[in-house]
Amino acid sequence: MKGLILKDLYNISHNAKSMFFILLFFAVVFLPSSGTQGYMFTCTLLCTMMIVTTFTFDEFSNWTPYALIMPVSRENLVAGKYIVLVIFSAAGTLFGLLAGLIGTRIASNFVSVSGPADILPLGLTAIASLAVSTICGGMSIPLTFRFGPEKGRLLVLVSFFIPSIICYIVYRLLLILGIVLTDELIVLFLYCSPLLALVWNFAMYRISCTILSKKEF
Amino acid sequence: MTTSTSTSNNILEIKNLTKQYPGFLLDSISLSIPKGSIIGLIGENGAGKSTTIKTALDLVHKDSGTITFWGQEISSSKQIKEDIGVVFDGINFYETLTPAKTGKVLAASYSQWDSRQYSDYLQRFQLPADKEIKTFSKGMKTKLCIAAALSHAPKLLILDEATSGLDPVMRDDILDVFLDFVQDEEHSILMSSHISTDLEKIADYIAFIHKGKLLFCKTKDELRYCYGILRCRTDVFQRIDKSDILAYRKEDYQWDILVADKEKAKRKYKPCVVDDATIDDILLLYVKGEQIK
Numbered sequence A: 001m002k003g004l005i006l007k008d009l010y011n012i013s014h015n016a017k018s019m020f021f022i023l024l025f026f027a028v029v030f031l032p033s034s035g036t037q038g039y040m041f042t043c044t045l046l047c048t049m050m051i052v053t054t055f056t057f058d059e060f061s062n063w064t065p066y067a068l069i070m071p072v073s074r075e076n077l078v079a080g081k082y083i084v085l086v087i088f089s090a091a092g093t094l095f096g097l098l099a100g101l102i103g104t105r106i107a108s109n110f111v112s113v114s115g116p117a118d119i120l121p122l123g124l125t126a127i128a129s130l131a132v133s134t135i136c137g138g139m140s141i142p143l144t145f146r147f148g149p150e151k152g153r154l155l156v157l158v159s160f161f162i163p164s165i166i167c168y169i170v171y172r173l174l175l176i177l178g179i180v181l182t183d184e185l186i187v188l189f190l191y192c193s194p195l196l197a198l199v200w201n202f203a204m205y206r207i208s209c210t211i212l213s214k215k216e217f
Numbered sequence B: 001m002t003t004s005t006s007t008s009n010n011i012l013e014i015k016n017l018t019k020q021y022p023g024f025l026l027d028s029i030s031l032s033i034p035k036g037s038i039i040g041l042i043g044e045n046g047a048g049k050s051t052t053i054k055t056a057l058d059l060v061h062k063d064s065g066t067i068t069f070w071g072q073e074i075s076s077s078k079q080i081k082e083d084i085g086v087v088f089d090g091i092n093f094y095e096t097l098t099p100a101k102t103g104k105v106l107a108a109s110y111s112q113w114d115s116r117q118y119s120d121y122l123q124r125f126q127l128p129a130d131k132e133i134k135t136f137s138k139g140m141k142t143k144l145c146i147a148a149a150l151s152h153a154p155k156l157l158i159l160d161e162a163t164s165g166l167d168p169v170m171r172d173d174i175l176d177v178f179l180d181f182v183q184d185e186e187h188s189i190l191m192s193s194h195i196s197t198d199l200e201k202i203a204d205y206i207a208f209i210h211k212g213k214l215l216f217c218k219t220k221d222e223l224r225y226c227y228g229i230l231r232c233r234t235d236v237f238q239r240i241d242k243s244d245i246l247a248y249r250k251e252d253y254q255w256d257i258l259v260a261d262k263e264k265a266k267r268k269y270k271p272c273v274v275d276d277a278t279i280d281d282i283l284l285l286y287v288k289g290e291q292i293k
Helices: A002-060 A063-069 A074-107 A122-176 A183-214 B049-056 B078-082 B099-107 B115-124 B138-150 B168-181 B196-202 B220-226 B234-239 B262-268 B279-288
Strands: B010-021 B024-034 B038-042 B064-069 B084-087 B156-160 B188-192 B205-210 B213-219 B228-232 B247-250 B255-259 B273-276
Touching: A002 A063, A002 A074, A002 A122, A002 B099, A063 A074, A063 B084, A074 A122, A074 A183, A122 A183, B010 B049, B010 B188, B024 B049, B024 B188, B024 B213, B038 B049, B038 B196, B038 B279, B049 B156, B049 B188, B078 B084, B084 B138, B099 B115, B099 B138, B115 B138, B138 B168, B156 B168, B168 B188, B168 B196, B188 B196, B196 B220, B196 B279, B205 B220, B205 B279, B213 B220, B228 B262, B234 B255, B247 B279, B255 B262, B255 B279, B262 B273
Parallel strands: B038 B188, B038 B205, B084 B156, B156 B188
Antiparallel strands: B010 B024, B010 B064, B205 B213, B228 B255, B228 B273, B247 B255
């Protein structure tokens, strides 16, 4: 499985430069208005989306059948993608944190930088960003295994949209039940988000394994 | 090598393999590959060669039948995959990778990976280790795949149209590499190819798949020394014993008839010419000709 991860990292390294400039551009655009927290969240989401790009590389090079003749199982292949997803998300969070802190410091000399810094500490934002991104990215993996990277590019939007819809529905339900979302409740929810991400991604992993086990190459 | 006699001497045994697609049936293929041999798999495009190989490798799910490598199913142990080297038609690495990076990916994947041997093959095949694959010619990409397949100490090499992108000189070199590989009596090669001259040079056995069925699996020498093409006029063709005819085809001024025993045919049908049959001749007569029902 180490080989599968290494392959994705080598492949994506080719795109790293352009991603770096995109993230820098976003820093200029978003940092003054969203602060480090908002920027970190954006970076994590953008880097997470690169998981679909790895599928495009795989399809272009007809990699999957080759991977399956190596000493790896179909489950390993799926697990490798989830590990790469976490690596991408973590890299995005780390970059967002560092670039955000530096950028905010620089920007504060020229403009007033706002953001939810007083409500959410940086550590919590990092954890929540990782959790939310891997939930969204984790859903794009079975969709891409099932429909391929071309359609997957569109479906990645769906995979980022569906968790938002679910959150909105839960929010409305809570309102109906008369439960008011206080800041404390939101913070508690964000602290619990890694657990939710684990459960969600395990379910997505199992679905991906089922999809891949039926595929022929 | 024959069709499906089960002995421990076989590296790969395929028994009654069946796979159906809409409009295509791979029909009860039985084939075995003994140690130390090279099997050439021939057949027209769409005959079922690649499906047979992919099913054996568990890339395609079989409908029925059994496939065992060293007596075990491929999914039962990772060691089996360590012992199989595969080369498909075309490169399977993304083209911004270099052979050096590819080597690192494979080293992390195969416990038997031999980095020194891989470097030796890169040198032998004149492949620059640090150049991106996208700058390589098709032949260079094929050579890279062959280097990768040979560098994890496989005991069975499966080649699916692997030599098709190589020029004659390089093909000859690669065929020598394959011949070296089977010098070890524990090693074997299953090679699907349209280039019959390659198979005539190195194969010990020829398996012919036509329209999803295994028509025969015979030693190359049997095909070379026994099979012949009897050429005759229509009046002679009418008198020929139908049991002597494997396949026949009407040409402009004569009938070409594939026979399994050319010496017997020479004696029996004396005025007729009986030529040696090449693998291409046999394939053409089976595919484009007709068989006695």
